[in-house]
Amino acid sequence: MTPETAYADLRAQLDALTTEAFRPDLAEIDRLPTLEIARLMNAEDATVPAAVAAQLEPIAAAVDAIAERMARGGRLVYAGAGTAGRLGVLDASECPPTFNTDPAQVVGLIAGGPGAMAAAVEGAEDSPELAAADLTALALTAADTVVGVSASGRTPYAIGAVTFARTRGALTVGLSCNAGSALAAAAEHGIEVVVGPELLTGSTRLKAGTAQKLVLNLISTVTMIRLGKTYGNLMVDVRATNxxxxxxxxxxxxxxxxxxxxxxxxxxxxxxxxxxxxxxxxxxxxxxxxxxxxxxxxxxxxxxxxxxxx
The missing domain is CATH 1.10.8.1080 (Helicase, Ruva Protein; domain 3)
Structure with missing residues (x-):
């Protein structure tokens, strides 16, 4: 495949994604008063919880399966690129102080490694092989769970993580923000939170990022409740480090x-x-x-x- 053909194919893929859709009604947003732009963006953000609510049944099914594995000593691993990867790392990093988990029990993998948290690593998200290598380095087993996270649902790194995890017998979850995504299809549990086109065309750190943050909060928090990490709504496993x-x-x-x-x-x-x-x-x-x-x-x-x- 020539570079021109590959580019045309990728553009066709992006054109078909809801998260990449262009909003003609916002084409002159830059000419509006600041307060009006803020109102528009806030109104867009307000639609996200309803989109998450529409996926609560598959989220709950995934949580029950994750908790069952973790109760037997399995790990929860998030894998994503860019914003999705950063959100996974964030959620994982908050589990030890909140629930007194071992740092190795909930892990966030981002395409390109720790350096990608602060700066883009060119080409990392396009490599399913990199995802397989990252999971191999963790010595992934059938007791573990891998959650691939990708707003588009087509990111090779996230799909590669889920595909590799299935070869190891691990439980797999695919979280995306487009219906009929390749990521959800590749995983045992597909979660597709369709938030619609972004305020800024293709900027999936906005509504899609918010949706992913909410779902990851749900996955980790409810899993920990199921594992007995709380007493009622009290964080009785909190680690007092300050x-x-x-x-x-x-x-x-x-x-x-x-x-x-x-x-x-x-x-x-x-x-x-x-x-x-x-x-x-x-x-x-x-x-x-x-x-x-x-x-x-x-x-x-x-x-x-x-x-x-x-």
């Missing part, structure tokens, strides 16, 4: 137990600062080692540990 989080830890124990400050401090001291264990100490009237043993037997689920203690 003053703010240490204060939050104490507040979470207080909200869960209603105990006075002195008892909270004693419980946290007895459990090495582990919030979930401290709550169990206070609510079940057990000591630190017993709380740890109960939680281990309950696979980290605080409600189950409390039931066993009573």
């Amino acid at each position: 003053d703010k989080l240490r204060a939050r830890s104490r507040r979470i124990v207080a909200l869960a137990t209603g105990a006075p400050d002195a008892e909270i401090e004693a419980a946290l001291t007895a459990t090495g600062g582990e919030v979930k264990n401290a709550i169990l100490v206070l609510l079940a009237g057990v000591d630190g080692p017993t709380a740890a043993a109960l939680l281990t037997a309950a696979h980290g689920h605080l409600r189950e540990a409390l039931a066993a203690a009573r």
